[in-house]
Amino acid sequence: MSELFVGIDSGTQGSKVLIIDRKKRVIVAEAYATHELIEDNRGNREQEPAWWIAAIAAAMAAAFEKGKLNPKQVRAIGVSGQQHGFVPLDKTGGVIRPAKLWCDTATAAEANAMTARLGGEEKVVDLIGNAIAVGFTASKIEWLKKYEPANYAKLSTILLPHDYINFWLTGERKTEFGDASGTAYFDVRRRRWSDEVLRAIDNSGKLAECLPAFVQADEPVGKVRPEIAKQFGLDGAVLVSSGGGDNMMAAIGTGNVTAGVVTASLGTSGTIYCFADQPVVDPQGELAAFCSSDGHWLPLVCTMNVTVSTELTRSLLNMDIQALNKNVEKAAVGAEGLLLLPYFNGERTPALPNARATLFGMSSTNFTPENLCRAAMEGATFGLRYGLDVLKRNGITPNEIRLVGGGAKSKIWRQIVADIFNCPVICPTTQEAGALGAALQALWCFTHAQGGKASLKEITDEFVSLDAETAAEPHARNANTYHEIYAKYLKLNEQLRPLY
Missing domain, CATH: 3.30.420.40 (ATPase, nucleotide binding domain)
Structure with missing residues (x-):
């Protein structure tokens, strides 16, 4: 049965x-x-x-x-x-x-x-x-x-x-x-x-x-x-x-229950997090020093605007998702100088709750639908890159990032993440990481209630698989270009802070 x-x-x-x-x-x-x-x-x-x-x-x-x-x-x-x-x-x-x-x-x-x-x-x-x-x-x-x-x-x-x-x-x-x-x-x-x-x-x-x-x-x-x-x-x-919070359950649902795995979510908001066997507390307070829902800890950084940026742009230009992705693919890396600070809903990391989005670098030649779409996707990813830097500052360096969320379904976005993060990315076969994690935790709980000894990792190893077709490796030239653009992103962010 x-x-x-x-x-x-x-x-x-x-x-x-x-x-x-x-x-x-x-x-x-x-x-x-x-x-x-x-x-x-x-x-x-x-x-x-x-x-x-x-x-x-x-x-x-x-x-x-x-x-x-x-x-x-x-x-x-x-x-x-x-x-x-x-x-x-x-x-x-x-x-x-x-x-x-x-x-x-x-x-x-x-x-x-x-x-x-x-x-x-x-x-x-x-x-x-x-x-x-x-x-x-x-x-x-x-x-x-x-x-x-x-x-x-x-x-x-x-x-x-x-x-x-x-x-x-x-x-x-x-x-x-x-x-x-x-x-x-x-x-x-x-x-x-x-x-x-x-x-x-x-x-x-x-x-x-x-x-x-x-x-x-x-x-x-x-x-x-x-x-x-x-x-x-x-x-x-x-x-x-x-049970647990959505990020805790998504960690289980992506197999992020042992050291070395990092998960990033391209959803309405963005999160990036990893397993830890002890508390990871950021003296600057930008890292969320969460506990996990598997008995350990889950250091995490959250940004407020990821698919928010692309969905607003798509709506403004009256495009479906396929058209948005095609326009991003047409535009050059860096969107010919267009740079978006994507703070449409304020921002949590960095802590700028009253901030607003800014589109910088417009000219008569680069203000095109293709560049707008690319700038929206790149800007949202730069926001998450800031979160990755917070993790690195606290001693966490990923070898691979597992992507989930609606944005992870986009091939071009996966490549942009790999290039901006300068790290390989791949998606789990099942994108509904939160729901899967909840089901797997329920199985773990039931097993222990019945006297079983199975570890959560043993259970996730059985049910969580990775989709090789979604893998993206960073392109060195693009990564170098994005490194320079990201430095400009951080400088623009600092210069605008007094205005929020």
Whole structure:
């Protein structure tokens, strides 16, 4: 009999459900449903958690139907969720207000005020291992306390997006170390909540009582509720694994569970991260010193604008993705001098939440659709290159980078990444790394619950493969040219900082 494991990846734009068959060692079904987004020009980015649940329910039902699968064969479910979101619950478990998301920059003043209250950024990094980035959860709680005191008074439980989905599945209010490390009120060295940061938000001690208990990476949060089992036709003994943030799950889904592997995501935002067996703390606070969702650590750098740049350009020029890629291929390396600082949504790394995008170097001869497309792709990649430099500054040098995300589907973009990073790149066979990682963690959790000893690496080695056709090696001439252009990118960035 088949044993099925479900991976849920709830992102900003939608939720993916992926199902693997343990015996066949393959993905047997996938489905996707979209979310709405509440946004404004003040930096607010919010969603109703009920939208996530509706999308997951629709995708789950569709996946079972598409794969002609028997839900009774499901053994465990794992959840990957967008990091840093703030889901406030009242004492009944009801959602108090829409969740503020990772990309919400309306809380910049609160992040800065908290940092100052705690003695400055150096002191904060020494205290918890991370700076209080605008996108992290802590400033969202401070914002609620300041601007919506009536809602803050109702606050009984604080959950992250993946925690809330686990809560829906099991009724349990728990979390794990990986996603918790992106809150800015978690000490990554000691793997505990930071009472100092919590009291900097509210010195009454209330917040410590609002936080969920921890489970280990290979432990289940619980079993599915009877209502969930009935809704999807599941067995009542189905386990729900600890889950984690989308980056933590994507690390598992790309086989990034041992030293030497680096993953980069070309999504709406960009991330670049790797496995570590001890905390990697950046004194400058630009590196996110995260824990992983496999019991180790996951040093990571995030940028806010990757496919944002190419999608806005594509929309402006009324092109489909194929046309965008063809125009990029037509343009010369360096886009004949056009250079884009891609800060359409502000920027996290470097920390410039109020920055805006800048197109530099326009002339009457180079202002063409081809060069605009190339500049958008190159500018987004230079932003990620800055993140790679942060990793290198902290002692991490990749031999190969595994690319995921929508942008990784583009052959020309993969080559640009290889040239700008001056490093070989390759894509996993399965691009849905977050959902696959969640399913593999669920399998790991179930195996241990049954008394098995399989390591997570043994499991990823069975299910994660690389697509040789996507490999790209850096071209020396292009790499040298990009090295010079990147120096100009950094100089332009520094000169414009005072204007943000």
